Amino acid sequence: MAKGLPKRSENYSEWYNEIVKRADLAENSSVRGCMVIKPYGFAIWEKMQRALDDMFKETGHVNAYFPLFVPRSFLEKEEEHAEGFAKECAVVTHYRLKGNPDGKGLMVDPDAKLEEELIIRPTSEAIIWNTYKNWIQSWRDLPLLINQWANVVRWEMRTRLFLRTAEFLWQEGHTAHATEDEAIEEAEKMLGVYADFAENWMAVPVVQGVKSPNERFAGALETYCIEALMQDGKALQAGTSHFLGQNFAKSFDVKFVNKENQLEYAWATSWGVSTRLMGALIMAHSDDNGLVLPPKLAPIQVVIIPIHKTEEDLAKLTEKIDPIISELKAAGISVKYDDDDKQRSGWKFAEYELKGVPVRLAMGMRDLENGTVEIARRDTLSKESVALDAVVNTVKGLLEEMQTAIFEKALAFREENTFVVDNWEDFKTQIEKGGFVMAHWDGTAETEEKIKEETKATIRCIPLVGIEEAGKCIYTGAESARRVVFAKAY
RNA sequence: CGGGGCGUAGCACAGCCUGGUAGUGCGCACGGUUUGGGACCGUGAGGUCGCAAGUUCGAAUCUUGCCGCCCCGACCA
Numbered sequence: 001m002a003k004g005l006p007k008r009s010e011n012y013s014e015w016y017n018e019i020v021k022r023a024d025l026a027e028n029s030s031v032r033g034c035m036v037i038k039p040y041g042f043a044i045w046e047k048m049q050r051a052l053d054d055m056f057k058e059t060g061h062v063n064a065y066f067p068l069f070v071p072r073s074f075l076e077k078e079e080e081h082a083e084g085f086a087k088e089c090a091v092v093t094h095y096r097l098k099g100n101p102d103g104k105g106l107m108v109d110p111d112a113k114l115e116e117e118l119i120i121r122p123t124s125e126a127i128i129w130n131t132y133k134n135w136i137q138s139w140r141d142l143p144l145l146i147n148q149w150a151n152v153v154r155w156e157m158r159t160r161l162f163l164r165t166a167e168f169l170w171q172e173g174h175t176a177h178a179t180e181d182e183a184i185e186e187a188e189k190m191l192g193v194y195a196d197f198a199e200n201w202m203a204v205p206v207v208q209g210v211k212s213p214n215e216r217f218a219g220a221l222e223t224y225c226i227e228a229l230m231q232d233g234k235a236l237q238a239g240t241s242h243f244l245g246q247n248f249a250k251s252f253d254v255k256f257v258n259k260e261n262q263l264e265y266a267w268a269t270s271w272g273v274s275t276r277l278m279g280a281l282i283m284a285h286s287d288d289n290g291l292v293l294p295p296k297l298a299p300i301q302v303v304i305i306p307i308h309k310t311e312e313d314l315a316k317l318t319e320k321i322d323p324i325i326s327e328l329k330a331a332g333i334s335v336k337y338d339d340d341d342k343q344r345s346g347w348k349f350a351e352y353e354l355k356g357v358p359v360r361l362a363m364g365m366r367d368l369e370n371g372t373v374e375i376a377r378r379d380t381l382s383k384e385s386v387a388l389d390a391v392v393n394t395v396k397g398l399l400e401e402m403q404t405a406i407f408e409k410a411l412a413f414r415e416e417n418t419f420v421v422d423n424w425e426d427f428k429t430q431i432e433k434g435g436f437v438m439a440h441w442d443g444t445a446e447t448e449e450k451i452k453e454e455t456k457a458t459i460r461c462i463p464l465v466g467i468e469e470a471g472k473c474i475y476t477g478a479e480s481a482r483r484v485v486f487a488k489a490y
Numbered sequence: 491c492g493g494g495g496c497g498u499a500g501c502a503c504a505g506c507c508u509g510g511u512a513g514u515g516c517g518c519a520c521g522g523u524u525u526g527g528g529a530c531c532g533u534g535a536g537g538u539c540g541c542a543a544g545u546u547c548g549a550a551u552c553u554u555g556c557c558g559c560c561c562c563g564a565c566c567a
Contacts, residue, residue, distance in 0.1 A: 032558090032559085087565070087566090088565075089565070110494090123567095137514095152567095154566070154567080156565080156566060157491095157563095157564080157565060157566080158561095158563095158565090158566090160564095163567090164566070164567075167565075170567080208519080217567095225567095236567095237567060239567085240565090240567070272567075275567095276566055276567055284555085307526050308523080308525080309524090309525060318493085337526095341525095343528090344524085344525055344528080344529070345525070345526065345527075346525080346526080346527040346528055347527085347528045347529090348527090349526095349527050349530075350527065350528045351526080354528095355528095362526075364526050365526090367526090367527070374526085
């Protein structure tokens with residue numbers, strides 16, 4: 001039992017905050033709205049980065065790095081984009097400090113005012129398309145498939161660890177294409193990559209869809225997204241991919257000569273996932289005992305705990321355990337042998353449960369006599385005793401089984417919490433209870449806005465593989481061609 | 491920016507109303523007993539009570555001003 005961890009059923013958000021802190025993932029820093037990602041949390045992020053980065057490379061992308069600062073005049077160029085981000089930008093106005101006249105501390109040197117303010121990137125379309133202008137002349141320069149891993153700043157009013165912080169880490173892909181079709185294909189392909197990653201690595205089932213115009217990225221013609229359902233019945237946007245049309249090419253004058261020797265504007269996409277994925281991972285699987293991690297993203301997949309009284313006993317146990325460690329490592333499994341005697345075994349059990357380590361092996365003097373090891377799995381909290389020579393194979397199988405089981409559990413949860421609703425009263429009732437609510441919508445921004453005002457629910461997405469089905473808008477009764485996903489969202 | 495709350499040891503908090511030796515739990519250090527699901531006992535270290543001014547013989551406590559943080563709304567990956 002976790003000592004004092006709040007229960008999900010009693011206070012979900014407090015449970016979330018506590019789990020983030022207690023599992024050593026992150027903490028609030030003394031800088032307002034910014035978090036410190038601690039080593040254990042960062043190790044999970046690194047595993048995510050590695051998997052995603054491999055997938056980006058596999059789909060033909062390369063990494064590069066662009067500046068943190070965006071001159072104001074660049075950000076202004078794409079009007080809708082500028083408007084969308086203007087309210088949440090941190091701005092650098094000076095480049096120097098000096099000593100205070102009273103001798104204490106520092107002050108901004110008023111003589112060091114910048115001619116033009118620098119905006120700390122809320123996203124990098126502007127600086128990148130300003131650069132692409134120099135890189136793209138001919139159709140032969142296309143497609144340009146670039147990704148960058150970076151931090152961005154969005155001055156949020158209210159922040160929560162991982163889910164919404166003023167500064168966050170992410171990757172942003174920025175591609176340029178010769179044709180509209182190719183750009184759309186790219187945006188859809190990367191959405192597919194995100195869905196693949198979410199489901200097969202994070203074990204989080206997602207709905208792929210497009211955003212309604214209201215929820216669209218500022219400056220995009222189409223925004224694709226993956227939406228996940230959290231255990232409290234709220235939706236979390238886990239990744240987005242945008243078809244930007246020629247908006248940025250026109251704003252930054254990025255033209256290329258096509259095969260017919262005619263000048264054309266390039267077609268653009270951008271796509272990103274952030275440290276918010278950590279929030280999704282935590283909220284999708286974890287329980288009242290702490291974090292539950294899918295084996296593929298767990299920094300420590302197997303922890304081994306010896307149970308002993310004397311140094312001699314420990315030596316005997318270690319002798320049996322060492323070969324197991326070697327074999328597991330040889331199989332590519334990350335193992336921690338915790339023979340630290342500063343903590344008792346009971347404490348360690350609770351600690352690794354809190355941290356979501358998928359498999360725990362415990363071996364004590366009784367096991368030594370019997371030639372067995374106790375294997376406990378984190379997701380079901382079940383334990384069994386296994387013969388020493390079967391341990392490695394059992395663990396290998398268990399890790400794979402758990403990866404699937406965790407996904408299946410989350411999928412079952414989503415299915416149980418997806419509701420088809422056809423009248424306004426049921427809609428309001430169901431939205432209040434939580435979950436994905438599949439309902440008809442007349443396609444207008446006004447209706448979407450009204451529904452949001454009255455229920456706090458938004459259209460999470462219009463599913464890509466939605467079943468075409470005629471019906472009537474839940475709110476206005478107007479004709480509708482397909483159901484969309486409504487939910488309260490993070 | 492509106493509404494509410496809080497700043498006292500590393501953390502969580504009590505003390506404030508009614509001014510007089512700054513306290514409790516967790517954590518930390520040391521010693522001992524323990525060790526198959528978050529051990530126990532003993533000893534000990536640790537504080538400009540958010541900052542500044544005022545009232546007073548005396549302020550964590552009363553008054554005023556300032557600063558910071560959290561929660562609830564509007565905004566958002």
